[in-house]
């Protein structure tokens with residue numbers, strides 16, 4: 532039996548009157564990569580932004596339902612949203628290092644906010660995280676220059692290092708490769724596969740080949756609903772729902 536990291540129950544999300552996530556039930560498994568696929572506008576980004584409560588920061592946005600992380604409802608009254616977002620980190624479509632900060636400070640910024648774990652130093656954490664994302668050798672001699680001078684792929688790895696520095700349990704990735712060239716994309720995919728040893732990963736992708744290459748589980752969304760969810764191999768080779776089949780064979784979307 533797979534261990535459940537996040538359990539999403541009867542979950543709905545709105546922007547004003549616009550109901551964009553509808554009655555979703557899904558279990559995200561620990562130390563697995565879960566891909567969220569579906570046509571543009573089906574609610575993929577909105578859905579993952581509900582998993583660390585970023586959605587509620589948008590004026591007029593609303594949710595209904597429950598999301599459990601290690602058995603605790605993240606929408607519960609006692610949950611501190613800032614602490615939740617430390618535990619459930621996020622990497623965005625476009626690499627977004629803080630442009631005025633050095634490479635070092637980009638990784639250290641969350642630590643300064645959330646506190647440095649005892650028994651370690653900021654320098655150690657920064658080095659460890661940059662090594663984890665395969666960036667250390669490339670940047671160790673220029674840690675104190677701006678991260679804005681890095682290539683797109685390097686910037687995205689820097690953003691992943693920034694997310695890892697605060698020791699999340701879950702990493703949400705919203706089309707992390709869509710702004711990258713094919714070589715950088717493959718590097719990020721390899722990195723994601725390594726990271727699942729330590730983290731649980733939920734990744735939105737519009738690229739079905741990417742889902743097939745990296746994800747253990749795949750969830751297919753259509754018009755805000757979860758149509759089908761299962762082991763990636765099953766979704767791609769033996770989909771149960773006609774709509775999943777039409778989508779993965781490229782007949783729509």
Ligand SMILES: Nc1ncnc2c1ncn2[C@@H]1O[C@H](COP(=O)(O)OP(=O)(O)OP(=O)(O)O)[C@@H](O)[C@H]1O
Pocket residue numbers: 546549551569570571572573574575576577578589737
């Ligand atoms: N900030 C917002 N305010 C109002 N409506 C929004 C906002 N963001 C998204 N929407 C709407 O919510 C719906 C779902 O959008 P969402 O971005 O979650 O879809 P998606 O599947 O991630 O799409 P894409 O693949 O194009 O990124 C769309 O109809 C979109 O127009």
